[in-house]
Amino acid sequence: MEKENKILIFRTSITKRCDIKRIGKLLAEFPQIDKWNVDFEDWEKILRIECSGITALEISEVLRNNHIFASELE
Template identity: 35%
Template sequence: MNILVFKTDIDNTHKLASINNFFAQIPEINHWSVDMEDIDNVLRVETSGDILESNIIDLLNKIDVYCQDLA
C-alpha cells in the first residue's frame, strides 16, 4: 500500500462529488480523503498497485482539479 499526499483546490462538496465518482472507477485506489480545513486542502490517497503521484495529478487535472505533490 502507498499513501500519496497532495495540495489541491478541493474546497467544496461539488468537487468532492466529482472526485468520488472519478476515484470509484479506479480499483487501485483503496481510500482517499480531503482535509478542507487545511489551507492546502490536503488530499490523501491510499493506493495499491502501480499508481504514481503523476498519475493522480494527471487524472485530477482532466476534471479541472488543481493538484500538486506534497511528499
C-alpha cells in the same frame, strides 16, 4: 506477489464541497485506490490517498483533466 500499499498526499485546488463528490466519482474508477479523503478544513485542501499500483502522476493527471489541480506533497 502483493503490491505495496502507499499513501499519496496532494495539495489541491478544491474550493467547494461538491468538488469532493466529483473527486470521489473520478477516484472510484481506479481499483488500485483503497481509501481516500480530503481535509477540507486545511487551507491546502489536502487529498490523502491509500493505494497500490498507481502513481501520483497518474492521479494528478486524471484530476487535472477534470479541472482540479493536485500537487503531490513529499
